[in-house]
Amino acid sequence: xxxxxxxxxxxxxxxxxxxxxxxxxxxxxxxxxxxxxxxxxxxxxxxxxxxxxxxxxxxxxxxxxxxxxxxxxxxxxxxxxxxxxxxxxxxxxxxxxxxxxxxxxxxxxxxxxxxxxxxxxxxxxxxxxxxxxxxxxxxxxxxxxxxxxxxxxxxxxx
Numbered sequence: 001x002x003x004x005x006x007x008x009x010x011x012x013x014x015x016x017x018x019x020x021x022x023x024x025x026x027x028x029x030x031x032x033x034x035x036x037x038x039x040x041x042x043x044x045x046x047x048x049x050x051x052x053x054x055x056x057x058x059x060x061x062x063x064x065x066x067x068x069x070x071x072x073x074x075x076x077x078x079x080x081x082x083x084x085x086x087x088x089x090x091x092x093x094x095x096x097x098x099x100x101x102x103x104x105x106x107x108x109x110x111x112x113x114x115x116x117x118x119x120x121x122x123x124x125x126x127x128x129x130x131x132x133x134x135x136x137x138x139x140x141x142x143x144x145x146x147x148x149x150x151x152x153x154x155x156x157x158x
Contacts, residue, residue, distance in 0.1 A: 073102065
């Protein structure tokens with residue numbers, strides 16, 4: 001019984017020592033929330049979820065698995081994880097380019113989904129951290145050079 005108590009006490013002490021290593025406070029703006037995601041990115045998640053559920057779900061589905069041979073998956077997507085700034089640009093501006101996602105080609109046009117970089121970053125961060133993805137995050141600074149292209153007006157009704 002004494003051995004078990006000593007072992008438990010030793011494990012507790014080792015855990016305390018290990019958890020204190022590398023500690024210290026973080027500079028302002030670098031506070032981390034759950035999963036090592038900065039608090040400001042974590043704060044975007046509800047907005048990103050709302051955008052996903054109102055805009056993206058139509059094509060990419062509630063599961064983010066897309067529609068076979070029509071709309072690519074976002075869950076486990078190698079294409080998404082390869083270039084997060086490109087994902088933000090496509091969310092803002094749409095895309096007519098052919099893409100290969102997880103070895104499958106997709107040619108369906110994507111229309112612009114949001115109007116601001118803030119909204120695009122919010123929804124991409126939501127996708128990067130949901131649906132089984134552990135894709136990190138993208139910041140507004142990461143996409144400062146992403147151009148928001150003018151939207152084409154709908155043709156006049158006749």
